[in-house]
Amino acid sequence: MKRFEYIQPEKLSEASLALGKSWEEALPYAGGTDLYGMLKHELVQPDKIVNLKKLPGMDKIEYSQKSGLKIGALVKISQLVKQDVIKEKYPVLHQAAAQVASPQLRNMGTIGGNLCQRPRCWYFRSEFQCLRKSGDICYAVDGENKYHCIIWRRALFHCSSLRYCSGFTGPGCTINRRK
Amino acid sequence: MHINAGKNRPFRAPGHVQGCFALESILDEAAEKLNMDPLEFRLKNYAELDPVDNIPYTSKLLKQAYLKGAEKFQWKDKWKQAGSDPGPLKRGAGLASQIWWGGGSPPAYVTLKLNSDGSIQIHAGTQDIGGGTYTFIAQIAAEVLEIPMEKIDVILGDTAICPYGPSSGGSTTAPSVSPAVRDAAEQMKLKLVAAAAAILAIPEIQIEYKQGVCSDRKNAEKKLQIPEILEKMDEKILIVTGAREANKEGYAINSFGVQFAEVEVDTLTGKVKVLKIVAAHDIGRVLNRKLLENQFHGGIIQGLGFALTEERIMDRNTGKVLTTNLHDYKIPTAMDTPDIDIVIVSEGDALISNTGVKGTGEPAMIPTAGAIANAVYNALGVRIKSLPITPDKILTALYSQHQ
Numbered sequence: 001m002k003r004f005e006y007i008q009p010e011k012l013s014e015a016s017l018a019l020g021k022s023w024e025e026a027l028p029y030a031g032g033t034d035l036y037g038m039l040k041h042e043l044v045q046p047d048k049i050v051n052l053k054k055l056p057g058m059d060k061i062e063y064s065q066k067s068g069l070k071i072g073a074l075v076k077i078s079q080l081v082k083q084d085v086i087k088e089k090y091p092v093l094h095q096a097a098a099q100v101a102s103p104q105l106r107n108m109g110t111i112g113g114n115l116c117q118r119p120r121c122w123y124f125r126s127e128f129q130c131l132r133k134s135g136d137i138c139y140a141v142d143g144e145n146k147y148h149c150i151i152w153r154r155a156l157f158h159c160s161s162l163r164y165c166s167g168f169t170g171p172g173c174t175i176n177r178r179k
Numbered sequence: 180m181h182i183n184a185g186k187n188r189p190f191r192a193p194g195h196v197q198g199c200f201a202l203e204s205i206l207d208e209a210a211e212k213l214n215m216d217p218l219e220f221r222l223k224n225y226a227e228l229d230p231v232d233n234i235p236y237t238s239k240l241l242k243q244a245y246l247k248g249a250e251k252f253q254w255k256d257k258w259k260q261a262g263s264d265p266g267p268l269k270r271g272a273g274l275a276s277q278i279w280w281g282g283g284s285p286p287a288y289v290t291l292k293l294n295s296d297g298s299i300q301i302h303a304g305t306q307d308i309g310g311g312t313y314t315f316i317a318q319i320a321a322e323v324l325e326i327p328m329e330k331i332d333v334i335l336g337d338t339a340i341c342p343y344g345p346s347s348g349g350s351t352t353a354p355s356v357s358p359a360v361r362d363a364a365e366q367m368k369l370k371l372v373a374a375a376a377a378i379l380a381i382p383e384i385q386i387e388y389k390q391g392v393c394s395d396r397k398n399a400e401k402k403l404q405i406p407e408i409l410e411k412m413d414e415k416i417l418i419v420t421g422a423r424e425a426n427k428e429g430y431a432i433n434s435f436g437v438q439f440a441e442v443e444v445d446t447l448t449g450k451v452k453v454l455k456i457v458a459a460h461d462i463g464r465v466l467n468r469k470l471l472e473n474q475f476h477g478g479i480i481q482g483l484g485f486a487l488t489e490e491r492i493m494d495r496n497t498g499k500v501l502t503t504n505l506h507d508y509k510i511p512t513a514m515d516t517p518d519i520d521i522v523i524v525s526e527g528d529a530l531i532s533n534t535g536v537k538g539t540g541e542p543a544m545i546p547t548a549g550a551i552a553n554a555v556y557n558a559l560g561v562r563i564k565s566l567p568i569t570p571d572k573i574l575t576a577l578y579s580q581h582q
């Protein structure tokens with residue numbers, strides 16, 4: 001594993017500064033449930049890791065009739081499940097959140113991390129240099145894709161491994177085949 | 180045959196799990212062609228002699244396993260006309276039988292060292308990969324010498340200091356090692372009795388051995404504890420080496436068993452839920468019921484994974500394996516585990532060894548997948564001919580049936 005600098009900012013402005021402009025340089029770290037695996041398998045090799053956990057005010061869920069639901073990026077998936085307002089007003093979100101992974105992962109995983117997690121595709125997670133890893137082909141299209149969702153739409157593939165996402169397909173990987 | 184798919188790797192009961200699924204599926208098909216209950220079909224074709232060499236088995240209690248297992252499972256009520264439930268949730272029952280070697284053999288040795296304080300160390304050049312080797316070795320010595328298990332230390336896993344023992348494979352550890360332990364413990368008992376007889380100047384036959392104490396049958400006042408015996412012998416320790424005896428010629432040694440599975444298949448999603456497994460086996464003597472259940476639960480859950488979820492998926496274009504982590508290669512969890520009942524129909528098999536043990540590790544897993552596959556057929560009336568039986572295969576099979 002490549003050496004990296006570990007930064008734990010306490011202000012949003014410090015975090016932005018630490019994160020800089022490029023994903024190669026620095027990566028945010030929330031629950032770590034996805035990031036750790038990515039680091040371990042050397043799918044990402046950032047110079048810096050910026051822990052978001054101490055940033056204030058990002059772990060709140062707010063609801064009002066007028067402005068609707070606001071979920072902070074550091075809200076844990078298990079927190080979503082516990083909110084009555086979500087259960088009542090957003091039952092699909094509630095149901096989906098309740099079924100993500102396992103209790104341990106729901107207790108660690110945040111909504112921000114969930115939406116920004118990298119594709120769960122088995123090509124992506126192993127040694128294949130696929131489109132999402134700046135290669136030139138999507139191996140799933142003509143390969144093993146029984147758990148993928150590949151929709152052929154104007155030369156656009158929306159590919160994401162749907163089996164981990166019931167209800168909301170956030171971490172999709174939308175790619176242009178004729179890249 | 181060489182294929183470009185990577186090497187094979189160790190697995191419980193290699194070959195038999197796969198072979199059992201194929202064979203037992205075919206037997207089910209044959210029974211159906213003859214319009215017979217699959218259990219009745221197997222009972223009718225029961226082999227009393229080893230059909231390959233035409234020799235008797237040291238013991239074969241498969242028939243008892245069929246009958247007792249069927250009763251426990253309520254086979255008569257659960258097995259039905261294939262695919263007869265109206266759905267969309269369809270239940271079915273299936274069975275599959277198992278044969279394995281696992282009688283153990285020489286060479287296997289242990290050394291048993293008795294210290295002057297009455298504590299014992301047993302060295303055996305085998306290992307405990309979770310099957311309970313430490314426990315049964317101490318247990319057998321404790322039983323023979325009537326000494327509490329806390330006084331016995333078992334030292335395994337180091338071939339530099341332990342006498343030769345078998346590797347952990349083929350379900351041979353307990354059947355090979357346990358007789359050597361009993362042999363060593365019996366020898367030690369004889370040594371103590373002989374020494375006590377000499378010290379008390381009475382014939383050996385007049386010595387009663389009880390819980391580490393040797394006493395004169397004719398005069399209970401005259402008795403010797405282990406520390407006293409060693410002191411009088413002017414010894415600090417006594418050491419004996421026990422060995423596994425040879426297997427009898429002219430007999431086939433096999434373990435047998437049958438497993439019954441009840442499943443519920445959701446014909447809308449293709450998901451199979453295993454509701455119940457009854458495992459009825461002839462595995463010789465049970466050394467320790469808790470360890471036995473542990474082996475069976477592990478084997479059955481592993482068999483369930485092999486039947487339904489564990490799949491090595493290889494990329495068809497590059498030949499690379501894609502399911503390289505436990506996230507994509509699904510093993511069953513507690514949530515997938517059914518109710519499991521274990522029925523043991525055997526006592527010790529005196530023709531095998533002084534402990535009469537047959538191995539359990541692999542027999543526990545062999546028939547599970549075959550039984551589940553036959554139960555899935557019984558539920559659906561459509562046979563899935565490859566494992567694992569994943570929802571896509573079920574839906575495809577159901578779909579083509581209606582074409």
Ligand SMILES: Cc1cc2nc3c(=O)[nH]c(=O)nc-3n(C[C@H](O)[C@H](O)[C@H](O)COP(=O)(O)OP(=O)(O)OC[C@H]3O[C@@H](n4cnc5c(N)ncnc54)[C@H](O)[C@@H]3O)c2cc1C
Nearest residue numbers: 028030031032033034035073101109110112113114116164
């Ligand atoms: C075994 C297993 C099963 C799973 N099953 C499911 C499932 O069924 N359904 C499902 O939806 N998910 C599933 N997941 C994914 C899981 O939900 C995510 O790993 C989790 O939500 C990520 O949150 P985290 O806070 O741990 O993110 P991290 O691991 O900390 O981060 C994930 C990614 O997002 C980035 N990131 C994190 N926070 C932010 C932020 N605030 N702003 C910008 N970028 C950010 C990180 O740099 C990283 O690239 C599963 C994961 C595992 C390991």
Ligand code: SF4
Nearest residue numbers: 121123124130138159
């Ligand atoms: S589906 Fe996406 S992640 Fe998977 S191989 Fe294709 S481009 Fe890569």
